[in-house]
Amino acid sequence: MMPELATGKITNGQLIKQTGSFAYVSQFVDNQMIMETPRDELKFVLDNQGYTTNDIQLRVTEVASFLGIVDLLDQTAEQLSGGQKQLVNLASALILKPEVLLLDEPTAQLDPIAAEKLLQMVHKVNIEFNMTIILVEHELEQVTKFTKRLLVMEDGTLLIDLPIEKGLKTIFQNEHYRNFLPQVDRLSLELQLDVSVPLDNQMLNKAVKLKQQQLKCRSKGQFWWLDKPVLTADKISFRFNFNGRQIVDNVSLQLCQGQSYCIVGPNGMGKTTLLKILTQQLKQQSGKLRYRGKKLDDSLFTNVFILPQNPATIFMKDTVEAEINYQITQSNSNKVISDILDKFSLNGLESQSPYDLSGGQQEFLALALGFIKNPEVLLLDEPTKGLDPNKRMQLGRLLYDFKKCGGTLLVNSHDLLFAASSFDHVAMMFDGKLSDFSDPVSFFSDKFFYTTEINKALRDIFPQALTWKDITNLES
């Protein structure tokens, strides 16, 4: 739709557009701002189009008031959170009053609350200005309630193009795409509730209440035998400036062998910094770190593997095959390259550059490198970023296998569903403080806002239910 952004050419067919007025917001939050402040950014767009002083003033005022970013206009890009930056990017797209707004995974780098705010704003644009919105996304959890039409694309062809309700029901019949359904819709379709989809939490609650006698919640009694701690942090703190905010504030944690831990929390609360301290990319300013009871030394690099937020950071070679071979050599592993390609769904990509892979493929390649090394502790920073629901489930299974073999896992994630379904212990980080780790059921059933959609919808009926799988039909 915007051929100027594509490097290839149309080989067949014709692109017929009834309007040339398109705007685009990409998933790369940081690379979309050229200027220092949102005000300069918006002015830059209008200056390029040759608008008059008066028009510029009016348009900036309008768009900033509409999106609620007036207070952000004079802040520098570094001071803005991911969600705020994406709102500014949306403002830059809307300021030219486009007729069609194209959004490419706009919430991919945002935490759930920031993502919801952005989508609500997009919905407001859609209904108030009757603007056409085309959203490309593999995470449907928060978007179906705002959508009128669903299109599914596979291998360059359109599989489905239907109104949303029919579309959701159709993909429910398809085993591959069933996992893409939002949790509340999936549950209603699985339980064959007499409601139309997409439905909101309130509608699901009412429908489930009507059928409550026939339903039960899966019991989730979990008992762990906690081994000796592998990695211990004792009251560690870190800040970037002398009088700056404590990014990590007096955090203590113990990671025991064979256990999986997940830290959830909004953007910018210190999760990544904590992982960087645990892997000594940053040195803590106070507190102690111990590995198997001993002070950290070079053995940390041998026994631990870190998968950073941007998986491309760990790539060192020109092709996927060279990356895997390099890791096999470095780790003296007897693993075979073809097995690894199979296990991590990388077949056919051997000769590609790791930087040309999609976000999900990069994540799996980076994970493959970690599994070749076979470390005692695996640390992952936002591993589900860029993964579709099926890949996310595959990741969950790989991590489960790793844990079952005695590995220890610590993961940072925004993905509450992933946290609820794949880990033994969950904690929340906010303002540099880490809460106590508890099992997912106790952790999420205790939360009001920061929990899964199923828990929000059914907390008064089945307080322990976190995913659609937790509710089963007695009759079936």
Next chain:
Amino acid sequence: MNKWIKNFQKNCNSITMFVYLLNVILITLLYNNPIILVGILISLIAMVVLTRPEKVKSYLKFSGIIFLITILFNLILNQRGTNLLFEMPFVRVTTESLLNAVVLGISFVNLLWAFYLYDSLIRIKTIFELLANLFKSIAIIFILTVKFIPQIIRIYTETKAISKFRVNYQSNEQGLLKRIKQAASLNEIVLNKAVAKFMNISDTLILKGYEQRHRKLGHLEYKKSDVIILILGLVSVIFNISISALHLGKIRFGSANLKVSTHGVALIIIFNCLFILLPLLTGGMNYLWWKFYNSRTTASDTITVKNYR
């Protein structure tokens, strides 16, 4: 940032700021009388300390090193003069050569501090628009540099730290040649990663309509304060060029019989230091006006209420 300087920054547009900063750079380039240089240096340091206090420590460290290196090189290269201070093998230090070295050292450091100030106060938009007006492709290179140098540094640091978790740590203990090879390969990896980052920015510029740019310079609004500062800037340029043409505030740099004249020095120091401190002075005046007059009369309703009573 100090609130007075912030006030100045808020009350002037980007061209006014650009003119002020160009003037500061011009002042640091025109004079080489050590008394004037010291005066300018103090004013510049004061401004940078108040503008970007968090970076002052590293700036002081770096400019200190530059100062010492300049002095050492100059002492080796220029050994003229009659008043011998001390002598070492191959180096003869005289009062004149030492003074020459110190003058060059402070001149360099002054220029460095002027650029630190420039970096703290300039807006990317101004430079970008000025460049876009002259050479479109240079403007793109400028934006790539400004936006991506910090990113490249971050990629380098992260890659270096993360690579430790991939390589066999024992085999990492190698000779100098292998370490150099490793460093070269690390640089290659960082470049590969950086190129991938650069690609996105061209899409962004297309999306923002840079390709069909209509306006040569962005919209600017000139307030009274802008006009006053621009006039002061013009006066400063005329003053400094005239003084320079009269050879005041200068010494015969590099000569064997170096004489430091004080003729006209006081005037030059006062005028230029006040100009460098202009953001602080105007911000301070605005603050005092606000605190002792405006907030009591217009921003507070006490007077109005009193009148009605």
